[in-house]
Amino acid sequence: MLELLGNRQQELLKLLLKHKGGLTLEELSEYLKITRNAVRQHIAALENSGIVTQGVSRPSGGRPEQLYVLTDEGKEFFPRNYSWFAQLMVESIAQESGVEGLREKLNSMGVRVAQQLLNQNSMLETREQKVEKLSEVMEELGYNTRSFSINGDATTIEADNCIFHNLAMKNPEICQFDLALLSTFTDSTVNHEECMAKSGNVCRFKFKAKGE
Known part of the structure; x- marks a missing residue:
């Protein structure tokens, strides 16, 4: 199922699979080497499809950082035999x-x-x-x-x-x-x-x- 998505979205989901606690837009931007706005667009599309959702907010000393995680449906995009x-x-x-x-x-x-x-x-x-x-x-x-x-x-x-x-x-x-x-x-x-x-x-x- 993963191959149905674009390369960037596949990479994004693999990152979220690896980081079970979630990642922020900034962290995803850094990992993927694309702008924060581009990450936001991918996240919005994946949220609309029920593949990604908002996780907990992480304290940062200032404004809490929003983490994004895979949903159960998103996890099913990866092979399970x-x-x-x-x-x-x-x-x-x-x-x-x-x-x-x-x-x-x-x-x-x-x-x-x-x-x-x-x-x-x-x-x-x-x-x-x-x-x-x-x-x-x-x-x-x-x-x-x-x-x-x-x-x-x-x-x-x-x-x-x-x-x-x-x-x-x-x-x-x-x-x-x-x-x-x-x-x-x-x-x-x-x-x-x-x-x-x-x-x-x-x-x-x-x-x-x-x-x-």
């Missing part, structure tokens, strides 16, 4: 408990997350409302989803991006987490009609009342 750690976890569980044990663990995780979401969204009553909310949650997580129903058919969620794609390609059991989450949250039977981990163009989940 979560997928490598997730792969280690999945392989460890599979080695200790077997494939079926892995599926059971993922199912339990999905159910637990769904119950947490239900507690946070107790006002939802119908299956359609729950599916719509679930689509919003998945969108926020990066699935790039849409929910729809055609000619009164079962409500469906389609996702163009699977946030577990590489992991699911190596361990198809990962999809059990999604299915348990979707089923528990909506109190539905979920048909996984298409899956990107199985060469599909999208991940498509169709929700039906249990027993249908």
Whole structure:
């Protein structure tokens, strides 16, 4: 993500990553070898994007100096190899408990997350409302989803991006987490009609009342 920014802004963010307590406009100007006004313009743009924010003010013997720091979103611009750690976890569980044990663990995780979401969204009553909310949650997580129903058919969620794609390609059991989450949250039977981990163009989940 860092490469989406200009060179100066990349350098500025790297400085703030290195100096966790924050830096002033003057310090950034000195490090970057550009004017204070130029730094201010970069900071303003990064603040508007939610990448940088004002930190604490540092006493200076006169007027306090304003420090600028990375936001949590800004920190995510730097590579973090979560997928490598997730792969280690999945392989460890599979080695200790077997494939079926892995599926059971993922199912339990999905159910637990769904119950947490239900507690946070107790006002939802119908299956359609729950599916719509679930689509919003998945969108926020990066699935790039849409929910729809055609000619009164079962409500469906389609996702163009699977946030577990590489992991699911190596361990198809990962999809059990999604299915348990979707089923528990909506109190539905979920048909996984298409899956990107199985060469599909999208991940498509169709929700039906249990027993249908």
